Amino acid sequence: MQKKSELLATSLLFNGLPAEQLSKIAAIAVGKHYPKGATIFHEGDPGIGFYLVANGKVKIFKTSFDGKEQILHIFGAGEPFGEVPVFYGSPFPANATTLSDAELYFFPRNEFVDLVTATPSLALNMLAVLALRLRRFAAQIENLSLKEVPGRLASHLRYLMEEQKRRDKVVLDIPKGQLASLLGTSAETLSRIFGKMSEDGLIRVEGKTIVILDPNGLQEH
Missing domain, CATH: 1.10.10.10 (Winged helix-like DNA-binding domain superfamily/Winged helix DNA-binding domain)
Structure with a gap:
């Protein structure tokens, strides 16, 4: 559990949180191993929680009707993904697949929302991560369109x-x-x-x- 807490403390999402809160977050985090090329979730799957990369790399992508793939993001160690459905209760908006052997932490939606409700500083960190994600999306849209x-x-x-x-x-x-x-x-x-x-x-x-x-x-x- 100590190693898990230390890893969580280095992520942007949980950076700056006190050890007591990190321990509570680590307690609900479920470790998962995926081999290279494994599907984590498909677009449209229920957003029952989100993930954080412990090691390895994950790609987030959408596929067109003719099978063409457009990668939206590549995430590495310490980066969360799939977190937007946690608050909206909506399905995952894209697909997620591992680009290498990967160790991930899964955070169940209900347990995590309870922690956010009780921890305002965690809510602020979530806002910072979502703002950074929006900035990256804006830059990507500009690059692709202009x-x-x-x-x-x-x-x-x-x-x-x-x-x-x-x-x-x-x-x-x-x-x-x-x-x-x-x-x-x-x-x-x-x-x-x-x-x-x-x-x-x-x-x-x-x-x-x-x-x-x-x-x-x-x-x-």
């Missing part, structure tokens, strides 16, 4: 630079095929754009590592 694919890729690389706190290079945390889906394009188009950015002296591709040769030029995309 920018061409090179601009979307440049924006994503700048996002990784900020997240990884580096300006010289970043490491892609998902395969290029998954990145193409996240950016709303095909793997072939993404490969061509990586090649064009390399030719233009903006980046150098070394497998999953993208060396940033011209941060200012990348900013102009």
Whole structure:
């Protein structure tokens, strides 16, 4: 239980809560293991609770009628997902699948709502997480609707630079095929754009590592 509480304390959702409250949250958290490629929930499933990634990666995506997949989010350690239905009592609005072996914590809706009701600071943390999620959605909508694919890729690389706190290079945390889906394009188009950015002296591709040769030029995309 101590290890679980320590992990919860590092997440944005539960950051800053006192040990007593973390213990109560840990008590209702149910540990679940999923192998790579496992379905966590489908779009339309009842929103009976939400999840937090202990380790591994999870993708949230929607599928069109013709089978095309659009990735909405990629979540890693310490990040919650599926939390909106907790308050609305609505079905999950998208699908969730593991991108690697993953350890998750599941928080049942009724028990968690009881904790939020009794813990105002937890409610404030939830608002902060939802506000951050809304900001990411707004940025993604802007990228998909207003920018061409090179601009979307440049924006994503700048996002990784900020997240990884580096300006010289970043490491892609998902395969290029998954990145193409996240950016709303095909793997072939993404490969061509990586090649064009390399030719233009903006980046150098070394497998999953993208060396940033011209941060200012990348900013102009």
